[in-house]
Amino acid sequence: MTAVEICLDDLSGITVAERAGADRVELCASLGEGGITPSIGTVAVALRTATTIGVNVLVRHRPGDFVYTQAEVDAMVADIRAIAQLPNPAGVALGFVLGALNADGSIDVESTARMVAAAAGAPVTFHKAFDQAPDLPAALDDAIGLGVRRILTSGGASTAIDGAETLAELVVRARGRVGILAGGGVRPGNVAEIVRRTGVTEVHLRAGTAVPSAARAAGGAATVYDSGFRMVTSAEIVRDVLRQLGRDGRDGRVARDGGAARDGGVAA
Numbered sequence: 001m002t003a004v005e006i007c008l009d010d011l012s013g014i015t016v017a018e019r020a021g022a023d024r025v026e027l028c029a030s031l032g033e034g035g036i037t038p039s040i041g042t043v044a045v046a047l048r049t050a051t052t053i054g055v056n057v058l059v060r061h062r063p064g065d066f067v068y069t070q071a072e073v074d075a076m077v078a079d080i081r082a083i084a085q086l087p088n089p090a091g092v093a094l095g096f097v098l099g100a101l102n103a104d105g106s107i108d109v110e111s112t113a114r115m116v117a118a119a120a121g122a123p124v125t126f127h128k129a130f131d132q133a134p135d136l137p138a139a140l141d142d143a144i145g146l147g148v149r150r151i152l153t154s155g156g157a158s159t160a161i162d163g164a165e166t167l168a169e170l171v172v173r174a175r176g177r178v179g180i181l182a183g184g185g186v187r188p189g190n191v192a193e194i195v196r197r198t199g200v201t202e203v204h205l206r207a208g209t210a211v212p213s214a215a216r217a218a219g220g221a222a223t224v225y226d227s228g229f230r231m232v233t234s235a236e237i238v239r240d241v242l243r244q245l246g247r248d249g250r251d252g253r254v255a256r257d258g259g260a261a262r263d264g265g266v267a268a
Contacts, residue, residue, distance in 0.1 A: 002195055002245045003202040005056070005181065006238060007031070007267045011042065013233030014049045017207070020238035021247065024054035026097055026125075026267055031206065031231070033063040034265025037079050040086070047088045054093035056125060057083055058267050059115065066101040066108075066129040073100065073111045080118040095123035095149070097267070105132045107142040116146050123149040127266045128183060131156045131163075140170060144177045152204055154184030160194050160203075161185060167198040183268065188240035195245065203245075206268040207237035 005024040006017040009031045017025050027046050028035035035058050038046075046055055059079055061072045068076075080096055088094060096119045100111035107130075116124050126143045130153050133139035143151050155163025155170065160182040171180045182194055183204030191203055208231040215226050222228040242248065 001247065002200070004238070004241055004245070004247075005183075005202065005204040006233060007035070007183075007204060007206045008208075008233045009035070009038070010230075010232045011045055011049065014046055014053065014055070016233045016235045017238055018050060018053040020235040021242050022053060022238050024056055024093070024095075025050075026056045026058055026204065028058040028267045030063070031208075031265065031267060034060075035267030036060045036063060037076070040079075040082055043083050044086050047086055047090075047092065047094070050092045051090045052092065054095065056095040056097050056123075058127070059096050059098040060127070060266055066099060066132070067103050068100050068108070068111055073114055077114055077118045080115060084118075084120060084122060093123070095119075095125065097125045097127045097152070099126045099129045101129050101132060105134050107133065107139050107146075109142055109146065112146055116148065125149060125181065126151045128152050128154065129266060131184075136166065136170065137173060140173055140178070144174070148178060150179035150181045150202065152181045152183045154182070155198075157184070159185030160198075161190050164194060164197040167194075167200060171199045186241075188237060188244050191241050192244045203241070204268075205237075205241065206231075207234050207241070208232070209234035209237065 003023045006022045007026040009028045027038050029038040030036050037059050059076050061076050098115045100108035102108045126148045130151050154160040155166030157163030180200050181202040181204050182200040186203050186205035210229045213226050
């Protein structure tokens with residue numbers, strides 16, 4: 001069975017994704033900029049909201065490149081430790097999504113290792129910065145050596161469907177050591193083909209839909225801060241993805257440890 005992870009930055013989306021039958025959410029802030037670390041308050045409320053669905057938290061200090069200063073890595077380590085200490089009333093699976101690169105695009109093993117260590121055994125996903133590596137097989141081996149649970153990737157292409165051949169090669173190389181989470185342009189219309197062509201057991205997408213902003217609905221005018229709409233998580237899209245994968249959303253979640261067993265931005 002294929003696990004489904006929904007990337008979101010709307011708190012209401014956690015309940016939407018959970019009720020629709022998704023297995024995990026990746027909680028972010030500012031998905032319009034590719035995603036950054038959500039506030040500690042956002043994560044705290046997310047953990048109070050989730051009852052069964054796994055919650056993976058993106059740890060990315062800022063938009064832009066993934067070549068970090070010592071101070072930026074220190075900040076991300078502090079974020080991981082603070083998030084790990086938050087109350088988790090339902091005991092939902094909590095994981096982290098992180099990564100750092102060297103200037104040449106290779107994995108910054110030292111900085112990433114510090115963040116993995118701060119996670120203290122919680123499942124870790126290396127995010128789509130992986131796709132910037134000039135040598136994906138070497139980057140895969142580096143990530144495995146770091147002890148991450150999975151790698152979010154589109155096979156180095158702009159979308160998972162375009163990178164399907166490379167994704168299939170990564171799945172073969174990774175099998176039994178790390179999971180390959182296919183992300184990047186995953187939609188109901190192509191998710192079954194991506195799984196069939198690559199052999200991945202996990203997919204990742206932003207199931208977003210635009211809704212009018214409350215201010216516009218109340219008669220307010222669009223401003224530099226409010227375009228008149230915002231993106232929220234769509235239960236219909238989540239359910240459609242599950243249907244395309246032969247799941248009806250009521251068959252239970254794939255795993256309780258943050259994702260399946262090992263086999264657009266950073267977040268989407």
